[in-house]
Amino acid sequence: MSATIQSIEAILVDIPTIRPHKLSMTTMGVQSMVIVRMKDSDGIEGLGEATTIGGLAYGPESPESVKLTIDTYFKSQLIGQPAGNINTLRVMLNRSTRGNNLAKSAIETALLDLQGKRLNRPVSDLLGGSVHQHLPVLWTLASGDTGKDIEEALGLIETRRHCDFKLKIGSRALMDDVRHVAAIKDAVGESASVRVDVNQAWDEATAARGMAELQAAGIDLVEQPTPMKDCAALARLSDKFHIPILADEAVADAKDLYNLAAAGFSGAVAMKIAKAGGPIRALEQAAVAQAAGIGLYGGTMLEGTIGSAASLHAWSTLENLHWGTEMFGPLLMKDDIVATPLNFHDNGVDLPKGPGLGIALDEDKLAHYRRKA
Numbered sequence: 001m002s003a004t005i006q007s008i009e010a011i012l013v014d015i016p017t018i019r020p021h022k023l024s025m026t027t028m029g030v031q032s033m034v035i036v037r038m039k040d041s042d043g044i045e046g047l048g049e050a051t052t053i054g055g056l057a058y059g060p061e062s063p064e065s066v067k068l069t070i071d072t073y074f075k076s077q078l079i080g081q082p083a084g085n086i087n088t089l090r091v092m093l094n095r096s097t098r099g100n101n102l103a104k105s106a107i108e109t110a111l112l113d114l115q116g117k118r119l120n121r122p123v124s125d126l127l128g129g130s131v132h133q134h135l136p137v138l139w140t141l142a143s144g145d146t147g148k149d150i151e152e153a154l155g156l157i158e159t160r161r162h163c164d165f166k167l168k169i170g171s172r173a174l175m176d177d178v179r180h181v182a183a184i185k186d187a188v189g190e191s192a193s194v195r196v197d198v199n200q201a202w203d204e205a206t207a208a209r210g211m212a213e214l215q216a217a218g219i220d221l222v223e224q225p226t227p228m229k230d231c232a233a234l235a236r237l238s239d240k241f242h243i244p245i246l247a248d249e250a251v252a253d254a255k256d257l258y259n260l261a262a263a264g265f266s267g268a269v270a271m272k273i274a275k276a277g278g279p280i281r282a283l284e285q286a287a288v289a290q291a292a293g294i295g296l297y298g299g300t301m302l303e304g305t306i307g308s309a310a311s312l313h314a315w316s317t318l319e320n321l322h323w324g325t326e327m328f329g330p331l332l333m334k335d336d337i338v339a340t341p342l343n344f345h346d347n348g349v350d351l352p353k354g355p356g357l358g359i360a361l362d363e364d365k366l367a368h369y370r371r372k373a
């Protein structure tokens with residue numbers, strides 16, 4: 001008889017960030033993750049993670065609500081089911097529960113890790129096989145201070161940890177942001193790609209002016225300048241400017257991307273396992289993007305090592321990641337809960353090896369950082 005799911009634990013973990021991470025809607029000083037431990041009847045354990053940025057200031061799911069969804073609604077449906085048929089379990093959860101994609105992503109990841117460990121194959125093999133073993137990773141400059149950001153960027157270029165940068169803007173007046181961005185672009189020079197993420201903070205008129213200024217300053221990409229539901233604005237802006245737009249919050253899954261492309265959007269899309277509901281569903285976007293001529297980018301919700309590894313296994317299966325990835329989440333945190341961290345070097349990161357995600361927990365660290373109350 002095939003192994004069945006025996007237990008699922010959803011653990012809240014809080015790890016401080018290495019510095020304040022200033023986004024347009026909030027400033028993060030700690031990253032809260034939900035770590036899923038799923039055991040089957042053979043005693044094999046699968047790991048998953050759900051993470052978001054800035055809690056409810058960012059989106060409708062919080063780490064606490066993800067834990068509640070898993071504990072109260074998903075556990076009872078999954079326990080006792082055969083662990084090996086991931087698609088059947090995904091369909092079951094999608095039928096019983098609308099939305100809650102962060103929680104679904106953690107579960108889908110744990111099922112993939114479990115299956116990979118049982119078959120002794122990496123998760124990337126379950127997704128068709130990796131095309132890349134080393135993936136490019138940019139870094140986000142978001143200290144809130146131009147001088148500190150420049151110092152941080154120059155240090156990272158020097159050590160070849162990162163050569164491309166994303167700046168978080170949108171909380172200040174437009175021209176203050178433009179001056180901040182232009183000063184950083186000036187300091188890092190031609191060879192570094194500098195992009196900005198506005199996290200929906202501008203209306204269309206502000207975005208039009210901002211895009212013109214950023215294009216003149218040599219910025220390569222503008223991420224989600226306008227509110228997520230305003231697809232028409234994103235399409236109009238992409239038509240008006242040469243500087244490409246990266247759709248982030250506007251696109252959770254393949255259907256969103258299809259609708260955006262049908263509205264006339266051109267540019268690129270940030271795929272995220274958290275937005276889509278798991279690595280398998282995130283890759284569905286890649287097929288739509290490729291068909292529509294939209295560029296691909298491996299996005300993060302600032303996941304720790306488990307969520308970042310799951311994303312890397314998915315992105316590694318794609319021939320072209322036109323804009324690389326931003327899987328640097330673990331480096332933004334002061335510490336880690338895994339035994340062997342990801343290997344960041346040469347402006348990128350290695351795809352972890354070994355069965356499943358290729359990640360093992362450090363039980364002492366997990367005990368230290370798990371939420372007590």
Ligand code: MUC
Nearest residue numbers: 053140248300301302326
């Ligand atoms: C986002 O909105 O893209 C990715 C990098 C970062 O600093 O924040 C995230 C989320």
Ligand code: MG
Nearest residue numbers: 197223224248
């Ligand atoms: Mg973004």
